[in-house]
Amino acid sequence: xxxxxxxxxxxxxxxxxxxxxxxxxxxxxxEVVRGExxxxxxxVSQHLKVLRDHGFARVRVHGAxxxxxxxxxxxxxxxxxxxxxxxxxxxxxxxxxxxxxxGKRTG
Numbered sequence: 001x002x003x004x005x006x007x008x009x010x011x012x013x014x015x016x017x018x019x020x021x022x023x024x025x026x027x028x029x030x031e032v033v034r035g036e037x038x039x040x041x042x043x044v045s046q047h048l049k050v051l052r053d054h055g056f057a058r059v060r061v062h063g064a065x066x067x068x069x070x071x072x073x074x075x076x077x078x079x080x081x082x083x084x085x086x087x088x089x090x091x092x093x094x095x096x097x098x099x100x101x102x103g104k105r106t107g
Contacts, residue, residue, distance in 0.1 A: 003078050006054045011037050011047045019057060019070045026059075026066040 015029050030044040051057040055074045059066050
């Protein structure tokens with residue numbers, strides 16, 4: 001499965017967003033994701049397995065809990081793939097930054 005196939009699923013993207021704030025127990029991830037997507041715990045477990053199997057997340061066992069964390073290596077690969085396309089949005093973001101800075105000086 002290609003990185004964009006892994007990231008193409010909104011449940012897996014949400015799980016990664018949650019992990020972006022730091023380690024989380026599988027149950028915590030499941031609670032949020034189940035509430036937002038109305039899926040079963042078994043479905044959440046399958047999505048977490050895909051993230052693990054494709055290197056986006058790593059897990060460690062702490063007692064009876066599974067603690068998940070992001071593994072940044074696949075995200076670096078996605079970032080490298082996006083590099084040639086940055087020229088389409090970086091000048092606009094730079095211009096926006098300039099306008100925001102001007103607004104702060106005059107405001």
